[in-house]
Amino acid sequence: MKKIPIIISIFTFIAVTVIISSCSSTNSLADAKSGAQLWGENCLRCHNAPSPDTFSDTEWDVAVMHMRIRANLTENEAVKISGFLKTAN
Ligand code: HEC
Numbered sequence: 001m002k003k004i005p006i007i008i009s010i011f012t013f014i015a016v017t018v019i020i021s022s023c024s025s026t027n028s029l030a031d032a033k034s035g036a037q038l039w040g041e042n043c044l045r046c047h048n049a050p051s052p053d054t055f056s057d058t059e060w061d062v063a064v065m066h067m068r069i070r071a072n073l074t075e076n077e078a079v080k081i082s083g084f085l086k087t088a089n
Contacts, residue, residue: 038077060082
């Protein structure tokens with residue numbers, strides 16, 4: 001079996017490290033996003049983003065639970081979006 005040159009191993013190691021660390025920094029970026037930002041980014045992917053004053057707090061609980069499933073949001077994202085909608089309605 002041919003030996004893999006050391007330079008390729010080092011390159012692969014660096015590439016994998018960069019990929020892994022960029023994934024984890026993407027996650028912490030998502031965590032740092034505000035409810036308003038998440039609402040703007042997610043809730044108009046499929047339809048116009050509904051204005052916060054469309055619904056009451058209780059109605060938003062139901063709608064966000066419904067849309068959390070549709071939009072495939074994490075619990076943290078759904079909680080933030082719902083919090084934003086409730087403070088702005
Ligand atoms: C993956 C596509 C998709 C995304 C993303 C999405 N929606 Fe929807 N939304 C729908 C569809 C489809 C409907 C029509 C009702 C149904 O079939 O579920 C809908 C309906 C609604 C309704 C009508 C009331 C209801 O509960 O049915 C509201 C309000 C709503 N969406 C709010 C939101 C909010 C807020 C977000 C962001 C968290 C969001 N949507 C993100 C697809 C989406």
